[in-house]
Amino acid sequence: MDWLFLVLAGCMEMFAVTMMNKWHADRKWLSFLLLLLGFGGSFLFLDLAMETLPMGTAYAVWTGIGAAGAAITGMLxxxxxxxxxRIVFIAMILVSAIGLKLIS
Structure with missing residues (x-):
């Protein structure tokens, strides 16, 4: 369950960063509210994952999912x-996150 929480945290982080970009583009309050909800959910799920996962592993995977996901979203x-x-380095981030899962 801890890894599921961590993946959800990373996805929420990616969503929040996307909403931050949208907020800068349109300045609508809905974008800002979704940004806050995204970061709030991200920290909540990260907290739940860190109840059993080591801090370094959880943080590295969380930021990796968020960074790679935001980069892919930006490209798409x-x-x-x-x-x-750019694609090679994004793949390296994802492979590193998977590697941390395999050794944890």
Whole structure:
């Protein structure tokens, strides 16, 4: 259950960062509210995951999911660059997160 909470925390982090980008673009209160809910949910699920997972592992996986997910979201929906080097480094983040799961 701890790893499920951690993945949910990372997904909420990715959602919150996407809403932050949307808030900067449109300044609508709904975007701001969703941003707050995203970060709140992210910290809640991270807290639940850290009840059993080591802090370093949980934090690394949480930030990895958030960073890789936000980069992929930016490429898919916000016309950010999609060059192969960027994709390789995003893949390295994800492989590192999976590696931490395998050794924890």
């Amino acid at each position: 929906f916000y016309r950010e660059p999609k060059d192969w080097k």
